[in-house]
Amino acid sequence: MVIRSTITALATAIALSTALSANAESNLTPVTVGHLVALDMAPLFVGVESGCFEQQGLAVDTRFFANPGDNNAALAGGSLDFNINPFTLPFFAASSGVPIRVVAAAGGWGVMEVIAQSGLDLNSMEDLKKHVDSGGKKLKIAVLQGDTLELIMITELQRVGLSADDVEFIYFDDLLAMVQAFRSGVDILSHIKPYTSEMIEKGTATRLTDNATAWAERAPNTVVSVLQSTLDEKPEVVEALLKGMICAADIINTDVDKAMSLLQGGNYYRVPDAVLKTAFNSAPSPISFSPDVESIQYVVDEMSKLGYIDGKIAATDIFRTGMIESLEQ
Template sequence: MNRRTVLRELGAALACLALSVGCSNKEPAARGAGAAAGPDQRAGDAKAPAPPAAPVKLTVGHDLWIGYAGVFLANELGYFKEAGLDVGLKPFSNPGDTLAALASSQLDIGLTTLQNLAVVNGNGDTDIVAIALIDSSNGADAVVAREGIASMADLKGKTVALTLGEVNHMLFLLGLEKAGLRADDVKITSMSADDAGAAFVAGKVDAAVTWEPWITKATKGGGHVIFSSASVPDTIADSVAVRRSRLAEGKDAYAKFLGAIDRGVRSLRSDPDKALPIVGKYLNAPAEDVKRMLDGDKIYGLAENKQLFGTADRPGPVYATMKYVVDFAAQSRLVKKAPAPESLLDPGFVR
């Protein structure tokens, strides 16, 4: 109520008293105004500001991998929260494990390899697609072997720990192919990549196909790398995977999620002294080891994704990588039916 309104009400009240006419119909307004008609009252009937929107909840599945450094930083530095997201990170033993949980709606987002994406779509009726790449391994996945095993060819008749059907299995098959060996030339024992690394460090197997941080632990313990993703660059890539049927309703949240990861990547590059210990907390590794691990991995932000996905007229290199992965999965009989490579990618968020 403004000052003019107060004067009108006061004048009406005085007129009522002068004429000795009951003005009871004014009393509620006068009482209601009495507490609010002071000099501090705001003008008009302005509404109170709307409360801030509740953060959008996202449950994100991931394995403990150096390539997800940007995700870990976005979580720890509050970038998800600042984007209006309430992100819950849920760790899994293998990158493929996230996809079963994603397909059954236990997760909103799965962080996984393109190889796992090809396998899950090639062995069932799912609608999971990659909307961005997070990183590609350039040495951070490897075959580590004990002393006396100098090359992949020396693995003939030896016991190797790896995860059947997972990305480290694909890496191993690529290495065998280059060495002129077949899978049945070695003794394979299947376990998670983390367990494979631990088994090797404990001396239980001759070799293991594992990833960081276990490669660093294995080499510190006397093992050495005989084949790695550096020999097949840009083949082992990790992605942000979602269900195609949720793209429309989750569009805004997915875009904010990618934007927050991009901030995490930029923080990693601009302030490594602050970032490396944070990443190390997730990987249970000191900062100096994290720095060494990153030498074997290429982390992608939104700018790199724009180049990787290209345009509709000139598709980027991720499409060739996806085709290579699908073809290899089919040739290695890891899938029942090879999916169309382009159907596994949705470029709408990064182009």
């Protein structure tokens, strides 16, 4: 009789616990966020693993895309609530009449890096200039066309007095395929931490430049975007997501070891801990989310010159950073 009563009490407790858990989950607002895998997406990942988003009343479902264009299309089509993508992509959407708006940088500065095969003995863009001027072989550079990874190369080539004609761009539409191409012998790779960090740490690559050098310290790699309708109809959800990311950034900025431990839960980056820590610690400043819009406008002007977007579209037409700037004050 005692055993039966104990079992009944235990079953009742389990049922009550399950009901309470389900009720708690039902009080969370579900949102879907499309993403790639770059270092500046760490606030998204840490936010999920740490409970920062749940504290803001959100149940965040992350969805990986290997191709930024597919990520953009998913947001434009309404199958995502937010996405994190290179900041050039919302401008392509605008050119097609899709009202995608950027509400914040994704989190992290100096994330984009240009690296060269170590055997080329290039340690700067100035070294690349010397190589070209000396009549060296025409080097192949892996980039994503129309993406920040192409635009940083164009900017830095121009800075040292070179042009795209002095090298050979090899265009990709998959970030992971670009890394494999570099490992297979492509001379130069325009890519992102921590994958560039890993190759530099292994001694197979040397660093030539990064986006903080090319544009500005707070020039973003990727940004958080939503449809205008989401901003109009659910501003509280946008604010909750941004607050969750700020919470996650605070963890990374103050205790990087804790952040790395949290990231292991999702196996997000698949690089050694030492490499990931180096990637975080080499940032030019702590993680924050208010981007340098002036530097973005510079890149937008370059995109227009290349014929990628309508020259009438300005950064201020796309970026809506008032909320994040207010939250970060």
